[in-house]
Amino acid sequence: MKHTPTIRAELDRYLQQEGMSLTQFGHIAGMNRGIVSAIVTGNKTMSVNQLDLIITEAMDLPEGYFYYLFVENYIIDHPPNMRRIEPFLYRCAELDKLGVIRRVVGAIMDNLLYSPKLFEIAEELLSQGRHAAALLLYEGVAEAEKYQHSERLAVCQYRIFTIQIGDDQSQNLKAATLFEPFVERLDEIDQLDALKDLANVYRSLRKWDKVDEMAKKMRAKAEIQYILKHQQKNQERNEAAKKLSRPMFVYITYADLLCASVCDARGDYQQALQYTYAYADLDWVRETDDDTIYWVEMYQDWARCNIYVNKLLSGDVSVLSDYVEYIAETADTMEGEKLSKLLNVMIAANQYNLDVDDVLSRFKKDIDAFTQLPTSTDMYSQQVVPDYIAWFGYELAYYYLNRERYSDGFKQLLFAMVKSHIINNETYFINCIGLFMRFQVYATPEIKTEFSNLIEKVWVGNVEKNRTVNCCE
Known part of the structure; x- marks a missing residue:
């Protein structure tokens, strides 16, 4: 039977090889002798910060050198402890140790109790621009919750979709197809951005039936949310609407713009003009803030442009x-x-x-x-x-x-x-x-x-x- 090596054994071997005492090593690593002794004897678990001190300061090894062993020694062989795992995951993300992250996720995700924390870490990594690391966590949470039909599962699938979208259009089609069934499980507000993103991916793929479908769903949902937004005593919904990437009314007008592009692609320029006239008329918009004014002017400009285009392409x-x-x-x-x-x-x-x-x-x-x-x-x-x-x-x-x-x-x-x-x-x-x-x-x-x-x-x-x-x- 093959035994997994330990960091303790590697450290002990190094001390003997260098003829170095615990005190001398501790001085180099910036740790007192007692902590080093406890680590070597196995009486104390090790933090990732201490591991980095041992690797980079004392043993002069590359950053992350013992990270795989750390997973085996202090995560798999111990009850999962998020106070140890969380900083370790962030450090792995910094060093692009994706294989180590994958190993950690695989080791702990049998227990759904860890899903909320891993999801929280994934969200933070995404905000830092560490998309590859975040993707592994989202995939782990999604796999663990695939039978839960939870909103968190839907959000994970949305994040996976947005991260995976790239230059390869065949892969984009696969990503869109896999994500689409989860849209209805998202929060009603989040559904608007999700449908907008799906519509734009399908638009780039020239899947016009899907663009039409996503646009009409988005318009119907946005109209309902816009009415609810302006009902009295609905502060909670107004706060939720702030999560959107655009003002609420834009999802209605953008749906009309998308439907016009579908008609253009099908050569139905007269119907495209009707949709264009629809998003040019924005007298119904109630907001008057700067962001709203910006988007109203933008749509009026687009309408002017697309009226020319529809007439031109119709001959x-x-x-x-x-x-x-x-x-x-x-x-x-x-x-x-x-x-x-x-x-x-x-x-x-x-x-x-x-x-x-x-x-x-x-x-x-x-x-x-x-x-x-x-x-x-x-x-x-x-x-x-x-x-x-x-x-x-x-x-x-x-x-x-x-x-x-x-x-x-x-x-x-x-x-x-x-x-x-x-x-x-x-x-x-x-x-x-x-x-x-x-x-x-x-x-x-x-x-x-x-x-x-x-x-x-x-x-x-x-x-x-x-x-x-x-x-x-």
Whole structure:
């Protein structure tokens, strides 16, 4: 039978090897002889702070060197003590010792009594930006409570969803699908942000039926909450509403905006206009604070923009010049919004064979900056904007290639392919390949080589990712 080594044994071996007394060692470690003696003899448990002193100050070993042994010696072999475990988990998070955290969670989560504290620690780690460590704790709590149907379980699943959302759209779809059944278990207020985040992920995936479903659920719930918010003597609900990332009314108007985007995607521009007119009319909003005024003005601006867009995409190209002037007037808006506005110009240009060279020249500096858009924790900026960047590159490539501007066209096409691969959007990637094949006769040898290298890189990556096959009956 294999015995697990102990920190005590390692320390005793070190003392003998160095010919060092307990007093000498204690002096180096900054601990008195009695504490060192108690640790070596096993009469005293060790804190993570004492372990760090022994490792870093006295034994000159890397930080976290004995952490796996600490779990075995002082957590698994003892009744779980959160006063010892909590600082240890924070320290593991600082050192990115994710395997150790996983071991601790696995060792103690058979007992549901530890769920509240681990959840609290996970929330604190999330607020510190230590997402990988927090994720392990949320997953542990969720696994332990999977049969409890608790609100804490739903919040864990929400946190897991938001942490896991990233560049890979296939993984994002999986994360959204796994989280969606838990939305109804969240607090009624939290459901609004959850539905908003799900809608934005589905929007980036172009799952329009799901966007429509999430938007309509969000609107119905937000309308109820808004009415309740303004009922007399409802201070508790008003306090709960402060948890939201937006003013309450925004969830109603954003639902209309999402429904309009669904109609746009389906080519129903007249219905999209009706939704746009709905979120342009905000006379019903009761609040008058600065945050509300900011969002009201934002929606009125978006409505003005999208009225132009719906008319333009429905074939009324007479509004193009007014729309371009509007883009110029609002040049100080967020870059993500400028991207979507110019994307609409390119979609219309390709759909109706419009010459927009003057527009591209006018906004060249902005277009060049799209590749450097900053990342954000907001789900729209994190998911929809990268999708628009890849889409814009494709539309720009299509425009240039069809106008025999092959150098510019292939440059944009390769850029769009790279971005599509990064976000794992197979539809965009395949569309880019098809566009390249149509115009490949005009590609230079260097462009063909770059194209082939990219295809091979993607192929090799897919082979590596899908190499293993699980056996089954």
